[in-house]
Amino acid sequence: MNVFAGTPTVITFGSGEIVPKEEIYEYHLLRLALDATKAEYGEYEIKDLPRGDVPTYSRLRVYAEDNQFENFVYKDSASNEIIEKLRGVEFPVDLGVTGYRIGFVSPDSKRKIAAIESLEELLRLKIIQGRGWLDGEILRKIGFKVVEGGNVKGLFYMAANDRGDIFLIGANELEREWRKNQDVEYLNYDENICIYYPLPKFFFVNKDNKKLAERIEKGLLIAYQSGSVRKLWDEYYGEAVRFAKLSKRKIFRFDNPLIDSLGKDYERFIINPELL
Template sequence: MIRCLLVAALLFVAGLCADAAPLVVTLRQPASANDPRDTYPRAFIRLALEKTVATHGPYTIQYSERMNDQRARISVERALYPGFLTVVVPNEDGSSVDLIPVRFPLYLGMGGYRVCFVSPLAKTAVAKVRTLDELRRFTIAQGVGWLDVPILRANGFEVEEVTSYESMFRMVAQSRFDLFCRSVVEVRGEAESHADLPELILDKTFALVYDLPQFFYTHRSNRELADRVTLGLEMAYADGSLQALARTHLSDSLRYADMPKRRVFRLHTPPPKGIDFDYRRYNLDLTREVLK
């Protein structure tokens, strides 16, 4: 009798969820039509939402206009879009009364493995680098407001911040700066989508490794959304579907980066402020294993 009542209750709740108005979730448009970086993050969020349809109801995903990271932060802080989820840079002190994180790392720790496009003028000199001090002689380009900027500067690198994502590929190919460092989970797609730049060269000799957990953030008024996405990701990790998603989207890029053949320079990074949960338990060590 009790079992029948429980089944009836679950069916009733499922019926309510099916009749509910779809939850509206907003994600960012890619930075350009040539930008492959958002394919996996979009699938990451969609998987979490799919895992929770039975318990939380239907959803629909829409996209914002194109914007850089600084504008995305302002948009999420001011709740300019319904259910806006975006990866942003937290405040330096880790505090924000307006932002809350999805409590799960986007790239399972792999986003902190960086390989670099190198300028034609610096290619030979960079290939001879054997120490971190030698590497610090070269300039590194990063986007305005990117998570990497304070980490690289704290470790003694000269960093040039550039507003346009697309222009950095052209600028390093033109030797306007020495290095443009990219995540191993992004670099293959970026190299392919910029194959029209014959002078765009990927260095094959070294990699930078630092703690760079990336989290989706949303406005504090969307706490139920953040909790739903976190729950969906925990479910997907437990049943293996999140790992399968990562393999589908990221393994080609990881093989392209070819980490085992590179000298690895580990940078000092303090733990991210304002993050009070253990995100490292999901991390993969790409110096020891490859996502096959």
């Protein structure tokens, strides 16, 4: 049955990016899902937020929770709190790649980390993170010491100058940030370890918008099974993730205590480093 028959379904796409939506991976992923379900749900039209509106993720959550825009959808990191307030499409938008955390170090820290063999040794590391970042809370709950900085550029200087042992970022971010921060003297990046904890990013809609969530979920599954999702992912992430050489690293795996209310079904879509 075509539940969206007649005029096209208007869908409002939200993003915290300042670039046009045509340059954003999740916009194209959303289109894959909507295109794959046109036979069942009908045509659609994607609208932007009002011109000039580049909201924070906190504001995007409010838009979704308050139903401020027609069929509003955006991407966000899953957490117990957001899962309670919004309806999530439990498919990892980036195939879970940001859960693979690697990072920047000083020359001394690089040598220290290269010698790590055990979990006990790993947990002695002092992790550098941005103030208020979700990862800082996760890492503390896992058992790491965390030192925070308020300025993003300053985090690279903290790593280079031994204010902590490693500044962790997503595997897909290493190459870009390494090239951007060549001016930071003594900055290195670790090539030996990866700290993994699930950081699924889902499409979220208003809690009551079950039909749109179902359409996106169905479309994502169709696009994933056809290979279209992986093709798009490789276009946006493949080269950067291969730069990180995850398959050559010792990967230490942890649970994410901030999503313990979430089921595990989405994990079947998480990218396997051995296949990159």
